[in-house]
Amino acid sequence: MNTAFALPVPTGHGSLEQYIHTVNNIPMLSPEEEQDLAVRQTEGDLEAAKKLILSHLRVVVSIARGYDGYGLNQADLIQEGNIGLMKAVKRFQPSRGVRLFSFAVHWIKAEIHEFILRNWRLVRVATTKPQRKLFFNLRSMRKSMAALSNKEAQSIADDLGVKLSEVLEMEQRMTGKDMSLLAENDDEDNFAPIDWLTDSSNEPTQVLAQQAHYALQTDGLQTALAKLDERSRHIVESRWLADDGGLTLHDLAGEYGVSAERIRQIEAKAMQKLRGYLAEAE
Structure with a gap:
């Protein structure tokens, strides 16, 4: 779908609550209005597609809020869900006799699921x-x-x-929860896991291993980044290495004048190359 029209988007630097307030105030469509717009959308009416998407942005917010427990940026989850919504609108056939809401839920969740699985590092078994x-x-x-x-x-x-x-x-x-290595207070009769741990940090082979690991994580990463083209490097650094929390897909899409989906594709390819470069360095 051509997405040249402007949609409100949540950003990492703006107010997410303001975005949510904005989309919640966009009027919902009656069944008759939705049917008419859906027919026009199938005929290539871009304005009709825009109205269908805008009227369902609140649905994406509602679904995205159900994934708060995965520790990912809420704005990114909403943006991914919005991509799923646009895919749903493109594929929606009013002749099937179902409302767009019911049809779009699958596409919205599918995009959010893919984003979580790509970015939540603890998930190693979710491969099938x-x-x-x-x-x-x-x-x-x-x-x-x-x-x-x-x-x-x-x-x-x-x-x-x-x-x-x-x-x-x-x-x-x-x-699983984290366990503190330290005692809850300074009582000398209190013992904690740290009391049974040996300090091997000054052992010569351990020092050399730590130095090699640090070099790989710093010099190795910088060397790998330098092998990327300028745009790919900037996207990776802006998304994952920035001190202020990083930019969202739509932040970078606006910067480069392309779609958020295109930025995601560039990012995925760049991350694949980086993993290959770092594996060679090891």
């Missing part, structure tokens, strides 16, 4: 369709906040078509 289904459904399938029993875990595994071990591993990843 059943495992992805496990990742996004485990929390809702739990009967309580208590740890899963083997019986409950086996039931979930059977329902989703995955192994029991995969359910237990995902459960551990998603519910």
Whole structure:
């Protein structure tokens, strides 16, 4: 779909709440209005497509808010959902007799899921369709906040078509908590895990290993970045290496005068090249 028209977008430097307020004040369409616009959109009417998208931006916000627990930027989640909404509008056929809302939910969630899986580093097992289904459904399938029993875990595994071990591993990843190495107070009778740890930081082979690792993470990364073309390097640095939290896809799309989808494609290709360069360095 040609997306040359301007849409309100959440940005990393603007007010997300203002964006949400704006889209929530865009009037919803009646079934008759939606039907008319959908027919016109299939005939190539860009203005009709724009009205369909604008009237459903609040739906994207509502869905994106359901993914707060993954620790990712809310503006990015909404932007990804908006891309899914635009894909849904492009494919929507009013003759099917369903409302755009029902049709678009799948496309919106699909884009958000892909974004989370690309960027949430803890997720290593969600590589197949059943495992992805496990990742996004485990929390809702739990009967309580208590740890899963083997019986409950086996039931979930059977329902989703995955192994029991995969359910237990995902459960551990998603519910595991950090343990403090230090005691809660300075009482000399208190012991903490750190009291049983040995300090190997000054051991010669450990020092050399740390120095090599640091060089790889600093000099190696800079060398790898230098191998990218200027635009790709700027996108990666602006998105992931900036001190202020980084720019969003739409921030960079506005800077380069292209779509957010194009920026995402450039970023994905650049990250793939970087991983290859760093693997060679190791």
